[in-house]
Amino acid sequence: MERGLHRRWAGAGIAAVMAVVAAVVPVRAANILLDNFWLPNDSYSGDLPACTEPLALGTISMRFAETERMYWNAALNIKDFFNVREIAFRPWGEGFQPRRYCSATVTLSDQRRHPIYYSIIADSSFQGYTWGVEWCVEGLDKSLAYAPNCKMARP
Structure with a gap:
């Protein structure tokens, strides 16, 4: 002891x-x-594509359809983007990760139109090598990730 x-x-x-x-x-x-x-990423150049970048819009369309099919068992697709415009660029200043905020209206495969808000973000792709996108289709944020009404997807 x-x-x-x-x-x-x-x-x-x-x-x-x-x-x-x-x-x-x-x-x-x-x-x-x-x-x-x-x-x-200790200093960002802020070199991001425009809101009308075909690769960004294509990524949104592809992933939207995949999410609807896999998680919500729905056959919705984005057919068209129109009235695409920039809302803000680097709204919080130079010291933060560059983001280009955009809005548009989408026509879905059910012929309904919805506002969409998306951002193109520097170094946010897989493993952070290039830019990535995040988006929210108003009225279809079923997981409430950007609730209320896609407000959290805007600046």
Whole structure:
């Protein structure tokens, strides 16, 4: 029993010494290899495609149809985009991840028209190599990810 008590005191002593050393020894900056190693996003160029970029609109159409089919068992597709316009570009300033906010009206395969809000975001694609898109079709945000009424998809 006495042996266990000595181990506890020894462990407490070592912890106390380590706490004192951590408080007294100054923190050093990381070396050049550890500091920002392979972090290319520390300064953004802000070079993003326009709202009418065919690849962005095609990505939205493809993923919208896939989401409707896989998660909601619906056969809805985006047939056409019109009245495409930019709402804002870098609305929070230069120090933040560049985003181009856009709006449009889409015609779906059921011939109904809905407003759509989307953003083209720098370095947000798979593994962050290029730009990506996020979108919300008003009236069809079934998972309420951008609720209410796609407000969270706008600046």
